[in-house]
Amino acid sequence: MARKPVIKAVNLSKYYQMVTTIVKALDKVNLEIYSGEFIIIFGQSGCGKSTLMSLFAGLDKPTSGEVFVRGENLAELNTLQLSKYRRTKIGMVFQQYNLVPNMTSLENVYLPLAFEGISRRRRIKRARNVLELIGIADIERHTSSELSGGQQQRVSIARAWVTSPWIVFADEPTGNLDSKSADEVLRLLKQLNQKSKRTVILISHNPEYLPYADRVVYLKDGKVIRISGKIKGATKRRKRSELESLQGVGKTAAQNLQKAGFENMLDIASAKEEDLAQVNGVSKKLAKLIRKEAQEIIVAREGFGEK
Ligand SMILES: Nc1ncnc2c1ncn2[C@@H]1O[C@H](COP(=O)(O)OP(=O)(O)OP(=O)(O)O)[C@@H](O)[C@H]1O
Ligand SMILES: [Mg+2]
Incomplete structure (x- = not known):
């Protein structure tokens, strides 16, 4: 893809x-x-x-x-x-x-x-x-x-x-x-x-x-x-993806997510569950979990949470 x-x-x-x-x-x-x-x-x-x-x-x-x-x-x-x-x-x-x-x-x-x-x-x-x-x-x-x-x-x-x-x-x-x-x-x-x-x-x-x-x-x-x-990420993609830090996302799923345009935490956090679930190696259940986890990471990273 x-x-x-x-x-x-x-x-x-x-x-x-x-x-x-x-x-x-x-x-x-x-x-x-x-x-x-x-x-x-x-x-x-x-x-x-x-x-x-x-x-x-x-x-x-x-x-x-x-x-x-x-x-x-x-x-x-x-x-x-x-x-x-x-x-x-x-x-x-x-x-x-x-x-x-x-x-x-x-x-x-x-x-x-x-x-x-x-x-x-x-x-x-x-x-x-x-x-x-x-x-x-x-x-x-x-x-x-x-x-x-x-x-x-x-x-x-x-x-x-x-x-x-x-x-x-x-x-x-x-x-x-x-x-x-x-x-x-x-x-x-x-x-x-x-x-x-x-x-x-x-x-x-x-x-x-x-x-x-x-x-x-x-x-x-x-x-x-x-x-x-140059388009960013073309070389970065070979490096370990930050998406691999999400629970249940192995190297292959991380690569598939990137290929599908979900490049980073923010992309996962703001995606629709059904779009994530269409990626090879991402089940509906995993899509739900990683979206929630990515949202929590974004909140922590950008300080949007309740302090
Ligand atoms: N509502 C309109 N009716 C007619 N011509 C328009 C209209 N809006 C834009 N144009 C024309 O379309 C062309 C592009 O306009 P646009 O505003 O996108 O340029 P721009 O690159 O943003 O310019 P600037 O740097 O001056 O802001 C111009 O020739 C402009 O006169
Ligand atoms: Mg203008």
Whole structure:
């Protein structure tokens, strides 16, 4: 079984019909992004970066082509499933921060959890843990008007992180920041990506950031013209997998899980039981057990648990 991407574009196009012309904002893009990667979508203004992100995030519909998230076609999700996808599987960070102005940092961060049926007490705990993880616990009571741009962007990253999404998108997150704060935000995203193995897709036109990426996708006039860098894990896979530390998962099952796109603890924790159970050597019972165990490990690792 070939390794499965976390998100995939197949012949993805978005055209806008103008009065006399058609703008091809995206033109037959094919792209596969794997779990845990730090990807930069790079290109000049107007090349289609934000359009690609909107389609990946299910905020907009393609003219043709498809987006698959862990094998699931976004076009086949109903409205409810799509909004759940947006709320729980992806996190978004924008240039303008988009914080609710008169809420505190803590309230802004726990807001996304309000829709998930989590008690207020646990929401606050989780939000506090993420603020701490990001190093801004000291500003939890400040409203956004009392914060610098860099601080506001950290709060918005915390808000994107708090739901444990599969993918975090950041569209020009440093566009309004001075170069020092911008570097700090970039380093933070990279650290979070490395620590949690969560996929980060950063959109930028700034070549200075390219060294942060595992792979860079170069867009021009709506087309992918080049992809540089190496897919992480291609060599790592030969090493002992962290999945082998799960009870009942031997080397073969760990390899099969990786080949099926479940690369790390976070992937197992956020997978559906039935998808795990489809992997060779993983019974229904084992799928249930390892998912629970991986969730506990993630909670411990990211400090989401009750302290
Ligand atoms: N709603 C729309 N109607 C018409 N054209 C649009 C619309 N949205 C985007 N476009 C066009 O599609 C192309 C791609 O736009 P997009 O916003 O994706 O570019 P971008 O790479 O994000 O640019 P920037 O770096 O300036 O943010 C541009 O030519 C833009 O003018
Ligand atoms: Mg843009």
